[in-house]
Amino acid sequence: MSQPVLSVENAAVHFRSRGGFLRKAGPALKAVDGVTLSVQPGETLGLVGESGCGKSTLANAILGLVPLVGGTITVAGREVRSDDAESLRAIRSDAQMVFQDPALSLNPRLSVGAAIGEPLQVRGLAKGAALRDRVAALLKAVGLEADHASRFPHAFSGGQRQRIVIARALALQPRLVICDEPVSALDVSVRAQILNLLVDLQRDTGMSYLFVSHDLSVVRHIADRVAVMYLGRIVEIATMAVLFGKPRHPYTQALLLAAPEPDPVRQRAKTRRILEGELPSASNLPPGCAFNTRCPIATEICRKDAPLLVARKDGAMVACHHAED
Amino acid sequence: MTGAVLDIERLRLEIDGAAVVDGLSLSVRQGEIVALVGESGCGKSLSAFAVLRLLPDAVTLAGGRILLEGRDLASLDLAAMAAVRGRDASIIFQEPTASLDPLMPVGEQIAEALTAHGVVAPRVAMQRAREMLVSIGISDPDRRLTQYPFELSGGMCQRIMIAIALICGPRLLIADEPTTALDVTIQAQILHLIRELVTARSTAVLLITHDMGVVADMADRVVVMYAGRVAETASAEAIFKAPLHPYTALLLASIPHAALAPKSRLATIEGTVPRPSSHGVGCRFASRCPLVEDKCRKETPPLVNHGDGHEAACWRSHDVGMLGVPA
Numbered sequence: 001m002s003q004p005v006l007s008v009e010n011a012a013v014h015f016r017s018r019g020g021f022l023r024k025a026g027p028a029l030k031a032v033d034g035v036t037l038s039v040q041p042g043e044t045l046g047l048v049g050e051s052g053c054g055k056s057t058l059a060n061a062i063l064g065l066v067p068l069v070g071g072t073i074t075v076a077g078r079e080v081r082s083d084d085a086e087s088l089r090a091i092r093s094d095a096q097m098v099f100q101d102p103a104l105s106l107n108p109r110l111s112v113g114a115a116i117g118e119p120l121q122v123r124g125l126a127k128g129a130a131l132r133d134r135v136a137a138l139l140k141a142v143g144l145e146a147d148h149a150s151r152f153p154h155a156f157s158g159g160q161r162q163r164i165v166i167a168r169a170l171a172l173q174p175r176l177v178i179c180d181e182p183v184s185a186l187d188v189s190v191r192a193q194i195l196n197l198l199v200d201l202q203r204d205t206g207m208s209y210l211f212v213s214h215d216l217s218v219v220r221h222i223a224d225r226v227a228v229m230y231l232g233r234i235v236e237i238a239t240m241a242v243l244f245g246k247p248r249h250p251y252t253q254a255l256l257l258a259a260p261e262p263d264p265v266r267q268r269a270k271t272r273r274i275l276e277g278e279l280p281s282a283s284n285l286p287p288g289c290a291f292n293t294r295c296p297i298a299t300e301i302c303r304k305d306a307p308l309l310v311a312r313k314d315g316a317m318v319a320c321h322h323a324e325d
Numbered sequence: 326m327t328g329a330v331l332d333i334e335r336l337r338l339e340i341d342g343a344a345v346v347d348g349l350s351l352s353v354r355q356g357e358i359v360a361l362v363g364e365s366g367c368g369k370s371l372s373a374f375a376v377l378r379l380l381p382d383a384v385t386l387a388g389g390r391i392l393l394e395g396r397d398l399a400s401l402d403l404a405a406m407a408a409v410r411g412r413d414a415s416i417i418f419q420e421p422t423a424s425l426d427p428l429m430p431v432g433e434q435i436a437e438a439l440t441a442h443g444v445v446a447p448r449v450a451m452q453r454a455r456e457m458l459v460s461i462g463i464s465d466p467d468r469r470l471t472q473y474p475f476e477l478s479g480g481m482c483q484r485i486m487i488a489i490a491l492i493c494g495p496r497l498l499i500a501d502e503p504t505t506a507l508d509v510t511i512q513a514q515i516l517h518l519i520r521e522l523v524t525a526r527s528t529a530v531l532l533i534t535h536d537m538g539v540v541a542d543m544a545d546r547v548v549v550m551y552a553g554r555v556a557e558t559a560s561a562e563a564i565f566k567a568p569l570h571p572y573t574a575l576l577l578a579s580i581p582h583a584a585l586a587p588k589s590r591l592a593t594i595e596g597t598v599p600r601p602s603s604h605g606v607g608c609r610f611a612s613r614c615p616l617v618e619d620k621c622r623k624e625t626p627p628l629v630n631h632g633d634g635h636e637a638a639c640w641r642s643h644d645v646g647m648l649g650v651p652a
Binding site: 050051157187188189191192193195196199214216217218220221222240244254255257258259260261262263264265266267268272274275276278279 | 364365478480481508509510511512513514516517535536537538539540541542544561562565575576577579580581582583585587588589590591592593594597
């Protein structure tokens with residue numbers, strides 16, 4: 001197998017509320033705890049889970065935006081060290097990020113051309129006419145016009161702004177683009193345009209995506225493999241077809257059942273097994289399997305021992321004491 | 326029409342003289358869930374706010390009638406309207422944490438809905454608030470009543486909002502994107518709760534949403550809005566199975582779903598929604614419509630009934646099937 005573009009080994013990110021004069025430091029909030037995954041060249045890995053499950057924290061850790069307390073993250077063979085500015089600079093030419101809200105990811109005072117050209121300029125990769133040509137090519141690649149370069153972000157719609165953000169992420173020809181909820185702030189018809197664009201760009205460049213989303217229908221459409229996170233841990237990783245066709249972890253099953261399908265016949269025929277309760281606090285995790293407080297099939301062992309992520313025959317990895325093979 | 330709890334007739338809302346909602350008519354019967362759908366800026370939320378006269382200052386109610394069990398809310402003065410809100414018709418919003426008073430325990434907020442309308446004395450009101458929490462399946466109700474919104478999760482806050490909205494037994498519930506801010510497993514809980522409560526009480530529900538999955542799950546009938554006008558209205562089954570307006574058809578085809586091949590091309594709608602100030606004659610979808618012809622730009626298509634209450638405002642309704650969508 002070729003070298004993975006991204007390799008995460010047993011990564012952990014903990015946050016701790018700082019103590020003060022009269023206040024004791026709180027317990028560590030284990031936002032990401034022992035996560036292992038990899039992304040191959042040209043592959044899209046979907047990362048799904050609900051708010052607070054740690055998916056965005058993991059995405060941030062991959063770019064060195066938050067420090068690890070354990071484990072390693074390697075991008076294109078280079079270890080990510082959040083305390084080493086030089087290595088981060090190198091990593092960011094291989095890995096770039098697209099955030100949820102394009103309005104917040106663009107500097108309102110910077111022209112679109114300047115924003116897209118900036119990564120090239122600061123690295124001294126292009127200037128003058130060559131830079132202008134490169135920016136024009138990037139704008140065209142994302143479905144905009146070359147003369148949009150002189151305009152400012154406010155002149156564009158939400159969907160166009162997300163195209164600008166994508167163009168900027170592509171400027172350094174990264175091997176991995178981390179998309180953190182890239183279409184969640186967009187209307188459905190615009191969402192389809194951006195998804196089509198991401199698929200086309202991957203086909204043309206062979207880059208990989210780590211596609212972070214809470215929206216299962218979007219992930220099913222775009223991902224080759226899917227990882228499901230719950231309270232800082234991966235509970236299941238499988239190919240798209242296996243995960244959606246034969247979900248094994250009870251949390252994955254509950255997620256799939258809870259997501260409403262845009263088809264009244266199918267949606268109303270679904271068995272309604274609604275997951276009870278809410279997410280426990282990540283700073284006060286239950287012992288054993290973190291899902292045991294909401295799990296319909298939890299038994300004694302689930303309240304004692306945390307299950308390991310174990311490979312099954314069809315390649316799926318599942319962390320559950322009771323999941324089928 | 327008999328049995329209609331809410332009857333909106335030719336509603337017109339304006340901002341600076343430009344119509345942002347233009348001739349909206351819809352009705353919601355007892356026990357019925359009607360979904361009002363469309364993309365940002367189509368006027369769906371403003372229409373809902375207009376029913377309870379909660380419009381922002383910049384928006385004026387420029388015409389039409391809003392009949393709640395035969396009484397025209399559009400003509401009521403503010404005092405009469407205040408008596409309607411919460412008692413005869415209630416609303417729940419998208420952001421539950423932003424809709425609750427952060428400085429008041431949630432029990433008092435629920436009880437206030439009763440005492441404000443003089444339904445019961447304060448002491449009894451708190452008891453009724455407790456019963457309401459029990460009836461919506463909240464465990465440990467006595468502790469919850471004394472908690473403040475910041476101590477509760479988003480899903481719990483939305484349950485409190487629902488309790489406040491329904492405690493006076495209104496005939497109409499307006500739910501404006503009630504689960505958009507919530508996680509999918511919590512969304513399923515809240516939708517399930519709304520469905521159970523309104524079925525048990527025969528409440529009429531106007532559900533505002535942009536999520537066609539929620540529509541498929543909840544709605545009896547669907548009203549699709551585009552740029553301030555009704556594009557299409559039909560039963561939920563009919564609208565998903567055989568849409569008669571190209572906007573509806575493309576909207577549905579742009580959603581990724583299980584039957585599509587992975588990474589296949591999704592339908593898109595080119596261009597952008599026209600601004601209210603630039604509305605001229607003709608169909609407002611004309612500039613983005615793949616089926617557009619000369620007539621569409623010159624004459625506004627009326628809502629035409631195609632049978633079984635399936636209405637569409639399109640000159641080419643019969644050709645929408647040609648778009649080859651949806652599956």
